[in-house]
Amino acid sequence: MLYTKTEEEIELLRLNNDLVSRTLAEVAKIIRPGVTTKELDRRAEEFIRDNGAKPGFLGYNGYPATLCTSVNDSVVHGIPSSYALRDGDIVSVDCGTYLHGFYGDSAFTFAVGNIKPEVQRLLNVTRECLVKGVEAAVDGFRVGDISYAVQTHAEINGYSVVRELVGHGLGRNMHEKPEVPNYGARGRGSKLVEGLVICIEPMINMGKKGVYQEKDGWTIRTQDGMPSAHFELAVVVRKGKAETLSTFSYIDEVLRLS
Numbered sequence: 001m002l003y004t005k006t007e008e009e010i011e012l013l014r015l016n017n018d019l020v021s022r023t024l025a026e027v028a029k030i031i032r033p034g035v036t037t038k039e040l041d042r043r044a045e046e047f048i049r050d051n052g053a054k055p056g057f058l059g060y061n062g063y064p065a066t067l068c069t070s071v072n073d074s075v076v077h078g079i080p081s082s083y084a085l086r087d088g089d090i091v092s093v094d095c096g097t098y099l100h101g102f103y104g105d106s107a108f109t110f111a112v113g114n115i116k117p118e119v120q121r122l123l124n125v126t127r128e129c130l131v132k133g134v135e136a137a138v139d140g141f142r143v144g145d146i147s148y149a150v151q152t153h154a155e156i157n158g159y160s161v162v163r164e165l166v167g168h169g170l171g172r173n174m175h176e177k178p179e180v181p182n183y184g185a186r187g188r189g190s191k192l193v194e195g196l197v198i199c200i201e202p203m204i205n206m207g208k209k210g211v212y213q214e215k216d217g218w219t220i221r222t223q224d225g226m227p228s229a230h231f232e233l234a235v236v237v238r239k240g241k242a243e244t245l246s247t248f249s250y251i252d253e254v255l256r257l258s
C-alpha cells in the first residue's frame with residue numbers, strides 16, 4: 001500500500017510546487033542567447049530564498065546546485081556552469097524547493113532564441129506526453145496506465161522514451177514510492193488512489209532511447225547526440241481527474257509576453 005497524503009500535507013506540497021512554478025517563470029524571464037546556466041541557477045536560488053524556502057536539490061546526494069540545466073543532448077541532471085546558451089539551443093530547467101518539511105519538483109524545457117521546427121516539435125510532443133500522463137493519474141487506474149499513455153504518444157510521433165530515469169512519489173522526501181516509468185503496460189503496476197502525490201516527468205529523445213552518464217557523475221546525455229526534452233509536474237491523484245500542484249501557466253504567461 002502506498003502512502004497517501006492528508007489534505008494538510010497536500011496544502012504544504014501545493015505551496016512548494018507553486019513556488020517551483022513561479023521560480024521557473026523567473027528563470028524564463030532571463031533565458032536568451034548569451035546567458036550562462038550558472039546565471040539561471042543564481043536567479044532561481046535567490047528567488048527561492050526570497051520566498052522563505054530552500055533549494056530542494058542543493059546538497060541532495062551531494063548535488064551542487066539549485067537547478068538542473070540540461071542543454072540539447074543532455075537529458076537531465078546537467079550541472080549549471082559557465083556555458084552560455086546559444087541561439088537554437090534547448091534547455092531543460094528542473095527545479096526543486098524545500099519548505100515546511102516538504103518538497104516541490106518540476107521541470108520545463110525552454111527554447112533559446114529560434115530553434116529548428118523539428119526541435120520545437122520534440123518540445124511540443126514531450127509536453128503533450130506529460131498531459132496524457134496527467135490525464136491517466138486518476139483514482140482506480142494504475143501506474144502502468146500513466147506509463148502507457150506517455151510512451152504511446154512519444155512513439156506514435158517517432159520518438160523514444162528514456163528508460164533509466166523515472167517519475168516518483170513526492171512528499172517529505174523528493175523521491176518516494178511509487179516509481180513512475182515513462183514506458184509500460186496498461187493496467188500494470190501500483191493502484192493509484194486519491195491523495196497519492198506523484199511527479200510525472202517524461203524524458204523523450206528525438207533519436208534512440210540510449211543514454212549515458214558523464215564523468216561528472218550527474219549529467220545524463222543521449223548516446224546518439226540527438227536532442228532530448230523533459231517536462232515535469234507534481235500532481236495529486238483524485239477521483240475523476242488529477243489535481244495539478246505545479247503549473248506551467250506562469251511560464252506560458254512570461255513566454256507569451258516575450
Ligand code: MF3
Pocket residue numbers: 056057058060061063068077094095096105106199201
Ligand atoms: N527533478 C529531479 C528528479 O525528479 C531531481 C533532481 S535530483 C538532484 O529526479 F539530485 F539533482 F537534485
Ligand code: CO
Pocket residue numbers: 105106167168199201232
Ligand atoms: Co522529479
